[in-house]
Amino acid sequence: MSLLIRLFAVASLLGVGIVHLVGWFDWARYTSVVGPLFLLNVAASVVLAIAVVVWRHWLVGVATLGFGAATLGAYLMSLTVGFFGVQEQFRTALEVWGVVTDVACILAGAMLLLPHQWRQRQASSTN
Structure with a gap:
């Protein structure tokens, strides 16, 4: 089960990165603030995906969840009040996939945290 959760997390993180890379090539590279933030998002998604694969720590789950939430939050701001002029x-379809992958990151991060929470409960109940 843990392997499936990790694969889901990697896929969702890389999905966010791909969406932002395509967005960067389509239009974001022409914006002064959002363009570099899109590239930062791409880099962060790759780094986090690698972390999910190689590091078995609860911080990876928090980072994945937070990354998805921050990316979705920035998008929701761009839909409502604007985000650095965007x-x-x-x-x-790219916006739809962006929302899908952001939500998937949030879910994957939460799922990565579940085994940690379960182990903590097991350890505290045996003491």
Whole structure:
């Protein structure tokens, strides 16, 4: 089960990175703040995906969940009040996939944390 959760986390993290890389090539590279943030998002998604594979620590789950939440939060800001001058309208397939992969990261991060919480409960109940 842990392997499936980790694979889901890696896929969702890399999905977010791909969405942002495609967005960067499509339009974001022409914006002064959002363009570099998209590239940072791509790099962070790869680093986190590697961390999910090689590091069995609860911080990876927190980082995955937080990454998905931060990315989704930035997108929701761009839909409502704007994000560094970018105003999205949820019209493209890329935006849909962005939301799907962000939510998947949040779920994957939470799922990565579940085994840690279970082990903590088991350890405290035996003492």
